[in-house]
Amino acid sequence: MDEVAGESMARARFDASLMSIICAIGLLLSAVGIYGLMAHAVEQRLAASGMVAGGLGASNLTRFLAAFLFGATPHDAVAFSAVAALLAAAAVAVPAYRAAHVDPIAAFKRG
Numbered sequence: 381m382d383e384v385a386g387e388s389m390a391r392a393r394f395d396a397s398l399m400s401i402i403c404a405i406g407l408l409l410s411a412v413g414i415y416g417l418m419a420h421a422v423e424q425r426l427a428a429s430g431m432v433a434g435g436l437g438a439s440n441l442t443r444f445l446a447a448f449l450f451g452a453t454p455h456d457a458v459a460f461s462a463v464a465a466l467l468a469a470a471a472v473a474v475p476a477y478r479a480a481h482v483d484p485i486a487a488f489k490r491g
Contacts, residue, residue: 420475427471431464438463 442454452459 423475424471427468431467434467435460435464 438460439455442449446454
């Protein structure tokens with residue numbers, strides 16, 4: 381009777397094991413995705429806070445450095461905007477460039 385009960389439960393055990401493996405893979409993929417998303421969000425926040433702090437520092441230091449400025453006023457909005465845009469582009473482009481040049485197979489083997 382134990383053998384008959386074991387055989388009748390074999391398909392249910394296989395299905396449960398298969399579902400457990402699929403769920404574990406899904407959990408792993410979602411954890412890696414959340415980690416990547418959080419790492420990207422933290423990097424963007426650090427870049428934004430660094431740009432704000434640098435802008436405030438530059439704005440405060442312009443009166444001391446006004447003698448060295450050629451072709452720009454100490455509070456030139458175009459210069460400040462151009463520098464902020466360049467830094468924002470660098471904060472986005474550098475991680476994107478690195479991610480684009482990673483071999484997918486090597487990334488899966490490393491993980």
